[in-house]
Amino acid sequence: MSRTAVSAKDVAELAGVSRAAVSRCFTPGASISPETRARIVKAAEQLGYQVNRLASGLIRNETGLVALIVSDMATPYRSHLLAALTEAVQQAGKVALLIKTDRSDGSAEQALRQAISYRTDAAIFLSGMPARSLAETCMRNGMRLVLINRDEDRPGALQVRLHDAEAGRRAVAVLRAAGCRRLALASSGVGTHSISERERGFREAATAAGIDWIEERFGSTSYQTGQDLGMALLSRRDRPDGVFCATDLLACGVMDVARWRLGIRVPDELSLIGYDNIAQAGWDSYGLTTFSQPVDEMAAKSVEWLSAMAANDDGDDGAGTARAEILFMPRLVLRGSVAQGFVPGVGR
Amino acid sequence: MSRTAVSAKDVAELAGVSRAAVSRCFTPGASISPETRARIVKAAEQLGYQVNRLASGLIRNETGLVALIVSDMATPYRSHLLAALTEAVQQAGKVALLIKTDRSDGSAEQALRQAISYRTDAAIFLSGMPARSLAETCMRNGMRLVLINRDEDRPGALQVRLHDAEAGRRAVAVLRAAGCRRLALASSGVGTHSISERERGFREAATAAGIDWIEERFGSTSYQTGQDLGMALLSRRDRPDGVFCATDLLACGVMDVARWRLGIRVPDELSLIGYDNIAQAGWDSYGLTTFSQPVDEMAAKSVEWLSAMAANDDGDDGAGTARAEILFMPRLVLRGSVAQGFVPGVGR
DNA sequence: CTGAAAGCGCTTACAG
DNA sequence: CTGAAAGCGCTTACAG
Numbered sequence: 001m002s003r004t005a006v007s008a009k010d011v012a013e014l015a016g017v018s019r020a021a022v023s024r025c026f027t028p029g030a031s032i033s034p035e036t037r038a039r040i041v042k043a044a045e046q047l048g049y050q051v052n053r054l055a056s057g058l059i060r061n062e063t064g065l066v067a068l069i070v071s072d073m074a075t076p077y078r079s080h081l082l083a084a085l086t087e088a089v090q091q092a093g094k095v096a097l098l099i100k101t102d103r104s105d106g107s108a109e110q111a112l113r114q115a116i117s118y119r120t121d122a123a124i125f126l127s128g129m130p131a132r133s134l135a136e137t138c139m140r141n142g143m144r145l146v147l148i149n150r151d152e153d154r155p156g157a158l159q160v161r162l163h164d165a166e167a168g169r170r171a172v173a174v175l176r177a178a179g180c181r182r183l184a185l186a187s188s189g190v191g192t193h194s195i196s197e198r199e200r201g202f203r204e205a206a207t208a209a210g211i212d213w214i215e216e217r218f219g220s221t222s223y224q225t226g227q228d229l230g231m232a233l234l235s236r237r238d239r240p241d242g243v244f245c246a247t248d249l250l251a252c253g254v255m256d257v258a259r260w261r262l263g264i265r266v267p268d269e270l271s272l273i274g275y276d277n278i279a280q281a282g283w284d285s286y287g288l289t290t291f292s293q294p295v296d297e298m299a300a301k302s303v304e305w306l307s308a309m310a311a312n313d314d315g316d317d318g319a320g321t322a323r324a325e326i327l328f329m330p331r332l333v334l335r336g337s338v339a340q341g342f343v344p345g346v347g348r
Numbered sequence: 349m350s351r352t353a354v355s356a357k358d359v360a361e362l363a364g365v366s367r368a369a370v371s372r373c374f375t376p377g378a379s380i381s382p383e384t385r386a387r388i389v390k391a392a393e394q395l396g397y398q399v400n401r402l403a404s405g406l407i408r409n410e411t412g413l414v415a416l417i418v419s420d421m422a423t424p425y426r427s428h429l430l431a432a433l434t435e436a437v438q439q440a441g442k443v444a445l446l447i448k449t450d451r452s453d454g455s456a457e458q459a460l461r462q463a464i465s466y467r468t469d470a471a472i473f474l475s476g477m478p479a480r481s482l483a484e485t486c487m488r489n490g491m492r493l494v495l496i497n498r499d500e501d502r503p504g505a506l507q508v509r510l511h512d513a514e515a516g517r518r519a520v521a522v523l524r525a526a527g528c529r530r531l532a533l534a535s536s537g538v539g540t541h542s543i544s545e546r547e548r549g550f551r552e553a554a555t556a557a558g559i560d561w562i563e564e565r566f567g568s569t570s571y572q573t574g575q576d577l578g579m580a581l582l583s584r585r586d587r588p589d590g591v592f593c594a595t596d597l598l599a600c601g602v603m604d605v606a607r608w609r610l611g612i613r614v615p616d617e618l619s620l621i622g623y624d625n626i627a628q629a630g631w632d633s634y635g636l637t638t639f640s641q642p643v644d645e646m647a648a649k650s651v652e653w654l655s656a657m658a659a660n661d662d663g664d665d666g667a668g669t670a671r672a673e674i675l676f677m678p679r680l681v682l683r684g685s686v687a688q689g690f691v692p693g694v695g696r
Numbered sequence: 697c698t699g700a701a702a703g704c705g706c707t708t709a710c711a712g
Numbered sequence: 713c714t715g716a717a718a719g720c721g722c723t724t725a726c727a728g
Contacts, residue, residue, distance in 0.1 A: 005411055005464065005489040007721055018699045022721055030723095032697055048485050050465040054402045054411065055722035059704045061352055063402065065466075068446070073434070074627075079427035086421070086448045095462055098416070098446040100434045114443055116353065117398040118413075139395050141353040223631060258630035279422075283571060284604035285633040356706055366715045371707055378707095381713055403706035407720045698728085704719105712714085 006047045007132065015043035026051050057119060057204045061142070066306070067115035069108065071127040074276035075221075076249065077293075092303050094121065101128050106269060109223070111135055122306050125150055131228070142190045144309050146302045151193025153271045155263050158305045159325040163192045167291045167330045168201020171244040171273045174289070174332070176197060178240025178271050178339040185215035186229040186254055187224075187246035193204035195221070198275060202244050214240060221246070226253015234262050234270070241262055241270055242338075248274035248290055267339040277333050289338045291330035301326050354395045363391035365664070372576060374399050405467060409490070413443045414654070415463035417456065419475040423569075424555060424597065425641075429474055429496070432647035440651050449476050451487065457482055464491070464560070470654050471500055492657050493663035494650045498543025505674040506653050508646050512542045515639045515678040519592040519621045522637070522680070526619050526668050526687040528590025533563035534577040536570075536604055543594045550592050553639035562588060574601015582610050583616070589618055590686075596622035596629045596638055603634060603685065614689040620637020637686045639678035649674050 008022040009220035017036055024030035025040040043049075045332070057063035066089045072078050086096045099114055101285035112135075115123045124143035130138075135154045136143060145157035153159065175183055185202050187195060199217075206213045216232045219225030226245065230253055233240060244289040245251035249272030258264040258272075266272060274281055305324065356370040363370070365384055372378035373388040391397075405411035414437045420426050434444045447462055449455040456476035460483075463471045478486075482636035491507035501507065523531055532654045533550050543579035547565075564580045567573030574593065578601055581588060582627045594652060599622030606612040606620075610660060614620060622629060625640035653672065 004708085005467065005718090009721080013614040019721085020699060020701095020723080021697090022697085023721095027723075031697060036697080048482075050461055052406070052467060052721050053465045054467055055720075056404045056706095058400070058402050058406065058706085059723045061704080074424075074427045074431040076424070078421075079422045079430075082427075083422040086446055088486070095466070098434055098444040100431070100438060113398055117401045119400060119402055134396075134490060170728085194685070206516065223627070227632075252631065252633075260632040279571070280628060282599065284575075284608040285600075352704090367705085368707080368715060368718095369713090369716095371705095372714090375707075379713060384713080397698075400705050403720085406705085406722085407707045436702080632727080700728105701726085702724090704722085707720085708718090710715105710717085711716105712716105 006049050007053070009038060009050070010047055010050070011043045011049045014047060015039045028136060047278075048248070061119075062310070063123055064094045065097050065118055065120040066094050066303075067099055067118075067120040067123040067126065069099045069101060069111045069115070069123060069125045069176070071101045071103065071107075072097075072221075073100060076280060077276045078126065080278070081295050081299070083296045085124060085126070085302065088299040088303040089114050092307055094303075112138065114151070116141075119143075121310065122146065124148065124302060125296075128155075131175075144306050146305065148298065148302065149192075149194045152272030153194070153323070157324070158302065159323075160302055160328075161325070162194065162293060162328050162330050164197035164330070165201030165204070167275060167332075168198040168244065169205040170201075170291075170332060171198075172202055172205035172209065174273060174338060175242035175244065175271055176211070178242065178267070180271050180339070181214040182238065183211060184233050184240035184241070184242045184243045185213060185217075185246075186226070186233060186243050186250055187217045188220055188225055188250065189218040198244075198246050214238075223249050223253045223256075226250035227257045228253070230254035231261070234258055234264060241263075242272075243270065244273045246275060247286060248276040248278045250274070251288055252280055252286055255288070256288070267337050271338040273338060275330070281333070281335070287336035288331075289335045290333050292333050293330060294328050296311075298326075298328060340343055353400070355400065356397070356398050358395055359388060359391045359397045362395060363387045377489075395547075405671065407680065410465050410468075410469055410658075412442045413445050413468040414442050414651075415447055415459070415460045415466075415468040416475065417447045417449055417463070417469040417471060418524050419449045419451065419455075420569075421448060423625045423669070424628060425595070426474065428626070429641075429647070432643045432648065433472060433474070434550065436644075436647040436651040438447055442651075460486065464489075467491075472496065472650060474647070478502075492654050494654065496646065496650065497542045501671070505672070506650065507612035508650055508676075510546035510641055510676050510678050512544065512550070512678070513549035515623060515680075516546040516551070516592065517553040518549075518639075518680060520550055521584055521630050522621060522686060523590035523592065523619055524559070526552070526590065526615070528588075528619050528687070529590045530586065531559065531561040532581050532591045533561060533565075533594075534574070534581060534591050535563070535565040536567040536568055536573055536597055536598065537661070539570060541665075546592075551673045569597055571601045574598035575605045576601075578602035578605030579609070582606055582612060586669035587612075590620075591618065592621045594623060596624040596626045596636060596694075598622070599636055599642070599685075600628055600634055603636070615685055619686040621686060629681070629683070635684035637683045638681050640681050641678060642676050646674075646676060651665050684686075 012019045024032045077333040099111040124146040139156045148160045281288035285289045360367045374379045447459040456478045460478045472494040487504045496508045622638040629636035
């Protein structure tokens with residue numbers, strides 16, 4: 001009853017070859033004769049041998065591990081993005097190390113340190129942001145960094161982001177085209193870059209159009225906050241008839257308060273637009289007009305970049321301070337939560 | 349521009365001690381003088397040293413890695429369970445290796461092989477089930493197995509499950525007490541053990557009460573399937589007035605079809621009960637009466653068991669074929685989706 | 697194509 | 713308490 005798994009030595013003995021041969025058998029492109037390979041494969045199967053990635057990672061300086069660093073992972077949007085990334089990582093033959101963070105100070109640093117201790121080939125941040133110095137240490141050591149929807153820049157890291165301001169602008173255009181007279185902006189108080197950008201776009205467009213609007217911003221990006229925002233915005237005398245919510249979760253909360261607590265009909269009396277296109281936005285109860293993030297594509301491109309950088313490493317000496325950024329355009333998804341009217345085409 | 353992170357050797361040199369001393373400094377309980385420790389800690393901080401868990405895992409035969417094996421991870425219930433497990437794993441000082449499976453053949457095996465190749469200390473299955481022989485190999489090698497809501501038994505593994513049949517029985521009691529005359533069971537066709545148990549409990553109780561019921565079972569456990577089930581059940585002439593759905597996602601679909609497509613009022617004309625208590629069940633649009641799984645507790649207990657087993661290892665020689673099982677009772681959460689009536693207390 | 701040998705970064709008896 | 717040495721399971725020049 002050995003406490004330790006079968007090793008290359010066991011396989012080598014059974015197959016009557018050297019340990020080096022066993023290693024070559026499982027190293028793509030290594031020189032080995034078909035016959036020895038066959039013998040080794042057979043022995044390996046018989047013994048249930050799996051190459052020890054810890055040992056190989058140690059020596060090859062490539063673990064096949066990619067850290068996924070995230071908070072609020074049970075949330076619809078985050079879990080969707082997380083699933084897409086996990087899938088992409090696995091498709092690339094790697095495996096995901098999942099590290100949960102929270103809003104506490106140093107949480108992102110601690111997560112990144114965990115990643116370092118396992119020598120992950122890369123770390124992908126879905127939330128939070130590591131201090132510049134630590135990030136630099138990582139990259140100097142050959143770890144790749146991907147920042148998804150993160151505000152600050154980290155030279156050498158890949159930034160994957162969306163044109164959020166444009167979404168805010170389009171929201172105004174859609175609401176106006178629907179005939180809304182009094183607009184509102186409902187947002188959380190987290191002050192994330194991508195959320196601030198959505199707000200900025202909204203304000204810009206509203207200002208440019210010379211129309212008035214009100215706004216409420218507080219709380220986290222939750223359904224509950226959405227309800228509170230809805231209450232605050234919709235129980236006023238001069239209540240708005242068109243609201244852009246910074247996320248779908250907020251929009252669901254606003255819509256539910258409107259319908260079930262204040263008796264306001266959607267979209268007849270209130271048009272609503274969200275952002276993220278979570279699954280619930282497509283459910284019959286919501287039918288929410290929203291902006292969709294190309295989550296699968298974002299995940300695929302991130303992992304593609306990782307592989308490209310790894311290939312690069314063989315060549316140059318890792319100057320790699322080039323600014324890498326991929327910008328996606330959120331796609332408007334029209335559903336029933338916005339009153340009928342002329343819907344503007346693409347662009348402004 | 350070294351491609352490799354700082355090692356214990358670097359720290360030892362800077363601190364003027366041996367590499368062994370550095371190792372002891374970061375090994376809890378190792379004998380080291382306060383002065384050397386202080387020197388080493390300082391040097392380590394200065395250099396940004398992180399113990400290489402790959403190397404230590406190799407030698408200590410304990411990687412600190414726990415594999416979480418799951419499918420449909422973006423689903424509300426799964427993502428919640430996944431988050432709870434990740435949290436629990438981190439609380440215990442370990443880190444989660446996330447492996448996504450699908451319904452294809454051998455997917456669970458492949459996932460487990462990945463776990464083996466990284467020598468994870470344990471693997472927790474949230475979905476799927478590895479072949480008996482592979483599971484045994486794992487456990488012989490000291491890897492712990494936890495099966496959450498899985499049907500089959502794997503000697504030596506921890507089974508974490510819920511008393512699903514009881515939930516089915518209670519659902520019938522609640523619907524009858526609400527005055528429902530014609531019951532229905534809406535379930536997916538996946539035939540998972542836990543879902544079959546919910547069905548079994550429902551049928552048993554309905555039979556025992558001598559009342560009639562209809563049922564529909566097909567598709568996956570999705571909102572979409574819920575809509576289809578709702579259409580099938582509720583467009584009949586003799587449509588039911590009380591439906592137990594095997595999951596909340598199904599229930600949401602059924603409710604939406606009832607309300608928005610068939611104009612059936614909930615709960616006046618139709619009482620609905622789900623299972624899982626996903627976040628959406630608590631949203632105003634649904635207010636779904638359902639059964640809650642104690643997800644956090646399930647996660648905590650699973651990880652606790654892992655730690656206990658690890659402690660055990662030092663002592664005995666890993667006979668460990670004892671049957672380990674933890675059974676939780678789903679908790680009824682009453683909301684507005686069931687018509688008012690006498691609500692039975694605990695038990696039948 | 698193949699094997700013996702060195703080495704990745706660590707831990708852990710073993711002496712002192 | 714401390715260091716020198718052996719060894720975890722692998723990969724990879726280096727000879728042959």
